[in-house]
Amino acid sequence: MTEPAIDPAQLAAWDKSCFWHPFTQMQVYCQEDNLIFARGEGNYLFDVHGKAYLDAISSLWCNVHGHNHPRLNAALTDQLAKVAHSTTLGASNPPAILLAKRLVEIAPKGLEKVFYSEDGAEAVEIAVKMAFHYWRNVGRPEKQHFLTLDNAYHGDTVGAVSVGGMDLFHGVYQGLLFHAARLPSPYGLAREMFGPLDWDQPAAATAWLTQLEEALMARGHEIAALVLESGIQGAAGLLPFPAGILRGARELCDQYDVLLILDEVATGFGRTGRMFACEHEQVTPDLMCLGKGLSGGYLPLAATLASNRVYEAFLGAFGDTRQFYHGHTFTGNPLACAVALENLGIFEDDQVLAGLPEKIQYLQERLMPLWDHPHVGALRQKGLMIGIEIVADKTAGAAYPYGDRVEYAISRAAVEAGVYTRPLGDTLVLMPPLSISLAEIERMMEVILRAIDHVTS
Numbered sequence: 001m002t003e004p005a006i007d008p009a010q011l012a013a014w015d016k017s018c019f020w021h022p023f024t025q026m027q028v029y030c031q032e033d034n035l036i037f038a039r040g041e042g043n044y045l046f047d048v049h050g051k052a053y054l055d056a057i058s059s060l061w062c063n064v065h066g067h068n069h070p071r072l073n074a075a076l077t078d079q080l081a082k083v084a085h086s087t088t089l090g091a092s093n094p095p096a097i098l099l100a101k102r103l104v105e106i107a108p109k110g111l112e113k114v115f116y117s118e119d120g121a122e123a124v125e126i127a128v129k130m131a132f133h134y135w136r137n138v139g140r141p142e143k144q145h146f147l148t149l150d151n152a153y154h155g156d157t158v159g160a161v162s163v164g165g166m167d168l169f170h171g172v173y174q175g176l177l178f179h180a181a182r183l184p185s186p187y188g189l190a191r192e193m194f195g196p197l198d199w200d201q202p203a204a205a206t207a208w209l210t211q212l213e214e215a216l217m218a219r220g221h222e223i224a225a226l227v228l229e230s231g232i233q234g235a236a237g238l239l240p241f242p243a244g245i246l247r248g249a250r251e252l253c254d255q256y257d258v259l260l261i262l263d264e265v266a267t268g269f270g271r272t273g274r275m276f277a278c279e280h281e282q283v284t285p286d287l288m289c290l291g292k293g294l295s296g297g298y299l300p301l302a303a304t305l306a307s308n309r310v311y312e313a314f315l316g317a318f319g320d321t322r323q324f325y326h327g328h329t330f331t332g333n334p335l336a337c338a339v340a341l342e343n344l345g346i347f348e349d350d351q352v353l354a355g356l357p358e359k360i361q362y363l364q365e366r367l368m369p370l371w372d373h374p375h376v377g378a379l380r381q382k383g384l385m386i387g388i389e390i391v392a393d394k395t396a397g398a399a400y401p402y403g404d405r406v407e408y409a410i411s412r413a414a415v416e417a418g419v420y421t422r423p424l425g426d427t428l429v430l431m432p433p434l435s436i437s438l439a440e441i442e443r444m445m446e447v448i449l450r451a452i453d454h455v456t457s
């Protein structure tokens with residue numbers, strides 16, 4: 001590997017002078033030394049100085065089989081030699097066709113159509129528009145409202161923010177959004193009832209489902225869809241649902257004739273131990289949103305999977321104007337689809353899902369000692385998705401003040417020690433690639449524990 005010809009100090013200067021980064025307070029960023037990643041290999045990223053970092057957040061939850069993967073690279077260059085892009089508006093391309101066929105084969109039974117886009121937020125935005133349009137096409141235009149959750153995160157475009165529930169990110173845009181009715185966060189409610197250790201109780205699921213049923217009873221006739229992250233709220237700090245929520249929500253949506261949209265953008269592609277998280281409760285949504293891991297974390301690619309019931313409502317003669325008026329320039333991009341198809345091939349050939357229980361179990365064991373830590377308030381795990389809640393005072397359950405950035409300092413200490421992570425509010429996040437080894441898990445946990453000790457002591 002040749003190092004970049006440009007001096008790292010020069011790159012850092014231009015980074016600060018020209019590049020406005022996402023979710024970043026640039027005034028602070030510009031005063032700090034920041035990571036500039038120049039390459040990746042397996043589960044590691046390398047910065048411009050050549051230092052290696054274990055990618056403990058899968059490059060924002062999207063990398064699946066590691067970086068610079070020979071098979072994914074080959075799939076990409078093979079397609080590149082054919083064509084980089086052609087439109088799918090009224091036309092098609094082989095990788096997009098083959099990927100759609102494969103996705104339908106592996107998706108929960110009943111999802112039979114694939115609508116492509118580029119990012120998770122778009123996949124959600126499309127699901128929301130499809131649900132809204134579906135009810136118009138079947139002659140029930142009064143069903144035009146959405147039901148969502150406190151703490152929900154579905155991406156940052158205006159429609160996706162409208163069905164979100166994170167006031168810190170979303171509050172400022174209130175005047176720009178359409179209104180969605182909100183239910184409590186299932187984890188929030190469960191924890192209120194049973195505390196941080198024993199929250200996963202059937203009674204907590206029942207209590208939440210009762211609230212859902214009350215909302216559907218009162219307003220089901222005007223609700224187009226219930227929008228849920230699939231079993232764990234990611235961006236709010238890795239907040240898992242008590243068992244039974246997804247199954248119960250599916251049954252209630254059927255009973256009150258409301259569509260169920262499941263956002264599997266973070267949970268899809270093995271992250272929770274199954275290919276899709278809704279499989280844990282044998283649930284098929286009407287619309288399912290995929291992104292992040294779909295292309296193995298290589299290229300921006302997302303998809304909204306739909307049931308035949310939804311799809312068929314859009315059929316008609318051209319002049320009926322029932323078609324879904326939505327599309328992007330790069331919808332169904334062949335490079336991205338070719339890599340995604342190979343991503344699924346790796347799952348199959350390497351039996352990736354079969355190898356996950358051992359890793360998940362080992363992670364759980366390595367997390368155990370943290371429960372006794374005076375500055376760890378709660379630990380949350382769903383498969384390879386882990387949230388470690390940092391508290392100033394364990395008995396009071398009190399967080400550090402927002403501006404103190406203690407969690408950020410802990411992540412920073414882990415980065416110094418060669419483990420790349422990034423916190424969410426008061427929660428440290430670990431979400432390694434599926435390809436992480438047991439030895440790497442062990443090292444990751446050692447580094448994190450030491451970083452917590454170092455910063456909080």
Ligand SMILES: *Cc1c(COP(=O)(O)O)cnc(C)c1O
Pocket residue numbers: 118119120121122124153154155156229234235263264265266267291292
């Ligand atoms: C990341 C995420 C999104 C948004 O995906 P982008 O590709 O960042 O637009 C949507 N939903 C969930 C659950 C996510 O974690």
